[in-house]
Amino acid sequence: MAVPKIVGIETEYGVALRGAPEPNPVVASSLLINGYVEQRRVGWDFEDESPGRDARGFARDGSQPPEVETHLVNAVLTNGARYYVDHAHPEYSTPECSDPLEATLFDKAGERILARSMDAARRLLPQGQEIVVYKNNSDGKGNSYGCHENYLVDRNVPFAMLVRNLIPWFVTRQIFTGSGKIGSENGADPCEYQITQRADFFEEEVGLETTLKRPIVNTRDEPHADPQKYRRLHVIVGDANMCEVATFLKIGTTAIVLAMIEDGFIDKDLSISTPVAAIRAVSHDPTLRATVDVAALGRCTSIELQWEFLRLARKYADETGLEAPCGNDEIGKMVLDRWENVLTALETYPMTLDGQLDWVTKLNLVKAYVDRDGLKWSDPKLELLSVQYHDVRPGRSLYEKLVRAGKVERLLDEDAVIAAMADPPDSTRAYFRGTCLARWADSVVAANWDSLVLDVGTDPLRRIPMMEPTRGSKEHVAKLFAEVSTPRQLVERLTAS
């Protein structure tokens, strides 16, 4: 039986420091985060984890106190997210979420956090300087930065089985996950416009790298959870999305496919030949006619292979339900219906997905300029449109302009997005982490995905392992939080049982 698909999205934002004589992206990223975190910053605990004695609960492990990092810019937020500097980019990792809609919500909350960070940084900078961030994945000059998805996966599933099924999945899901890009990079064949930002950067089928020779399936094995039970599948092949529908579909459909793989439900060989060439060919063809060679089906288009995945998913939903991949059947049905609508539109009249898929929305915008101004595809104005679409400043973001003009379909309530900047999801251990930070920021010495270190006023510091991502939810710990008023009492209660 598939394990619950606890998911998270990590986004590296593009960053520009305008007006500075020698702009330094690391400094700019640090300013954003420091500016945002007004309360005492909580250091991220880099110490390698060893599993706690009771790997499924919150039992105290009583080990040595960890090294506390104070100089690195690394913040844990009260919504359970991590906000830090990574490779000269500001990076926001959502808290662990238990369904695709929740993941979409916390991903969007990240954009709002970055927007507020820019306002905060403006106050720290000299007159005439400004930091601007972009939620995209490439500078158009061969430099790429990622938007990674993470999914909880059963450790018992052989990795080779994941690889076999995931490669065709990742190659073909691009047709709805792509954010669109003018031209090509990194030695790929020239094109005017392509579906994804990232496809040009993938050079291997499977591997550990993330910064060069990027593989379609990444093998990083760092579960941030009980390693006997779980993997964390680290997906590096996707684009950062602005459209809520695109994020929701990307996460929801991938979670369902993973659940089907775990349950051995994919009953035919969907592996494709020459995946590295295929991922580019699919991305480079916005007419969606590019074909891939599928072992069990022969040559078919991405849409045709996607229909096969959807057919299996509908059958899986009927037989098993979608609680494991999507949190509940209602959201599961939302994913399936959206998926079907999108495939139908893609094979008939893709441009009707304006406002749902980023690559279509951006293409329509660019084409409108081409038509009005008679621009060539090489005109820098089109590249500007393509980048500024992802600008995170509400007043300058072209995506936000389209939202305000009613051109973009929203799935989220904006009040809920604002609340998610501060409040953690109810459904995972992020609730425990975020609540501890909100209540006792001064006592949280360090936090990590799978542990929290509290200073209860006496030595040693107390480490609370959180090896089970579904535990520590509101349902699980709300009563406990209501009954304690200090970190010391919390630790006493956790260790008493």
Place this chain on the structure above:
Amino acid sequence: MPEREQKKKQPPGKREEEVVEEAPATSERGEKLKEDIDDLLDEIDSVLEDNAEEFVRSYVQKGGE
């Protein structure tokens, strides 16, 4: 749009048919749509960075991940 030479597996005509169904609009509706788009582009013009060439040249990122 980049047109690549691909064998088309779709049943012939399906794509075209659907397009035809979607496309016709009364000229009045067409005018209104065009006005809407023009208004939107004007609005976008007002927030677009001033110098596209300079913007594109200076937007350089370090690789990440």
